[in-house]
Amino acid sequence: MNAEGCRNLVCSFDRGFAALVVTTLALALAPFTPVWAWSPERPVEIVVSSAPGGSNDRVARLIQKIVQEQKLAPVPLSVINKPGGNQTISRAYINQNPGDGHFLDIGNPTLISNQVFGRQRYGDFTPVALMINEFTALTVRTDSPLKNAQDLIAQLKKDPGSVVVGVSNLGGTNHLALSMLAKAGGVDVRRLRIVVFKTNAEGLTALMGGHIHMVASAVATAMGQARDGKVKILSVSAPQRMGGDLAQVPTLREQGYDVSLSNWRAIIGPRGLSAAQVGFWEDALAKVVATDEWKKSLEQQFWDGNFLRSKEFVKYMDNEYAQTKAIMTELGLVK
């Protein structure tokens, strides 16, 4: 039947009904496809570059939970852990499917440091959106003579090796934040006494047992113990004063050192995602960060919401790269 015949057959009532059906359908699909020419058709994998249970994994699972509960994507999402290879394995895995928006990965500052170390280039991936900031806490025992960042710098100036600091990853964000503070205070960063533990939890146990003097870790890791009064947080690497339980803790900037550094988490995709694919995920994630559940979870885990879309996120990473490379060179980790 041609279009002409069709028009003749359809009476005005039917036409109205058809319009109604179309509108209803469009409304039903509204969360998925109104603007973007692309939406996922198969189950989506969120690949996590570290083991289950860590912060990367928690961010991924929180996003998975909210996207599914709020039906922000028409397909199921699964979280897949591919730890190993300084996180390069999971990223090499998503890049096996260039231009495929069904593969996402939790990006973090290791993307940047891997490029500084010459392992993998962050430009080889498509940035989708920055999601959160996780800041560094400098934590000491409650009975420590160090009361604030100035005390710490004064002590380090006298003898950079007199404070034994536990970190969980040499060249990781927490180590870099401490080094940037030391540098800002005029201390030779190469002479800092850093002890590396496999996990922040092990370092914190050593701190509570009095075996080391300080731990530089994610805020949330230290907070459980700090709330119990076993340890105290001297300062955090946030740009502004944090809220909740951390309202009493001054930032490094407030104490006179122009240092702020974040262990950010983001969503990235394989190289070559189209504008439509990036746009679809940007919008879905924008809805994720607007939910009450997201805000509540962030507060509980002491994460700071910092949603940036793809374009701004690229600028953010470029800036981060320059900063990271400078301090890593200073530390002698790279030439």
Added chain:
Amino acid sequence: MELLDNLLLGFSVAVTPANLLYCALGVTLGTLIGVLPGIGAVATMGMLLPITFKLPATSALIMLAGLYYGSQYGGSTTAILVNIPGTASSSVICLDGHPMARQGRAGPALVITTLASFLGGCVAILLIAMLGPPLSEMALKFGSPEYFTLMTMALTAAAALAHGSLIKGIAMVVLGVLLGVVGTDVNSGMSRLTFGVTSLSDGIHFVVIVIGLFGVGELLRNLEPDSDRARRKFTSRIPWRDLIPTGKDMRMAWKPALRGLSIGSFFGILPGTGASMASFSTYAIEKKMAKDPSRFGKGAVEGIAGPEAANNACAQTSFIPTLSLGIPGSASMALMLGAMTIHGIQPGPQVMVSNPDLFWGLIVSMWIGNLMLLLLNFPMVGIWVRLLAVPYRILFPAIVTFCAIGIYSLANNPFDLVLVAGFGLLGYLFIKLKCEPAPLVLGFILGPLVEENLRRALLISRGDFSIFVTRPLSLTFIILTVILLCAVTLPDIVRAWRGRESRGKN
């Protein structure tokens, strides 16, 4: 009494129909993944986590916990039946459990490991309920020097593991240590022995080594032309009566089980040590204490009762630092804490006070779960033993397939499968050369820990070795190590000396 009130509160939470169901679900799944080689609790908990999003926090944790300690029960089953440990910590069960099966005593071996698991689990839960917080303080006393001296002591005890040639034993330990240092060095961030292979930069997974050396090696041996005759005895139909351990078995098993559960409980509390260390140390100690150590490795009941109680006790007490300090001692515990935060509970020492229903509900559910596991595993013994009668040409590909799935689930990395194949060939070579893989495994676990803690301790002391003798705990371990060394070597020295003397007289 406060404890009684708390337990009552726990019961009121754990004995609701829904929570009983989740507990049963958790332990059943746990038994299953324990039985399947390679598929570990961490991977399964990771997969189940999204399902728990919709559950109340307590139910979710009850189920995940059940999955974790349930997997410790099932782990020894395949170790006994086909010499493939279902979980890493049950690899030591291979040493005596599989020889028992080869003698047609798979039934008693399975019953004893189930009973030892139950005993280890239940007593350890009692410890958590009564002494959780004070015990967690103990973990704080352990700094790097203490870890170093404790591990050295354990490594010395490992000398007892080797039977046969001492030189081969030492060579295997050294090889284990070398394999253990593959990957990124924690202290310097530098790669060692990775040969530019990215997949090696996080080291070789313990399960890869264990399944390769013990499991695939044994599978290859069973493919030899004359192995059918050797298998006939333990694959023949066994009457039901012979499934039950004899009175003599039980008398021999209960003391090692008690020792095992104390050692296991101790290691569970220390973060970063784990159930494998507990079961291996227990085995070494049992062998040292035995009147006739030569029976070990040939089907000694003590060699399965002790380690099995140890790894279950360890699985339970590892909840102590997790729940009362908020410090996870292992990857599975980190996942438990992750589940708590997803459900909006901030882990830390305050959990006991802020969420008593969750804390005590979980503990009581562990008791119930252990009871369920006992009831679940007893009737299975008969079924498992019958499984051996399945022709090997069918059993073999099935086992290989499950191993492959399990290995892949470790890190979703196909490279691990290649590694397992390589270690399988190596394992077969070791069988041919009569080299025991157990010391290698111990070297693999302990070597990197010894190194890491030695370097950390010396970093803290600025290179001063006196840090090891000026701290009372550390000094105690050193003295114990020396005593142990004397106990191991003196009889031989005396014998050699006497031999020379008597020769001199002649």
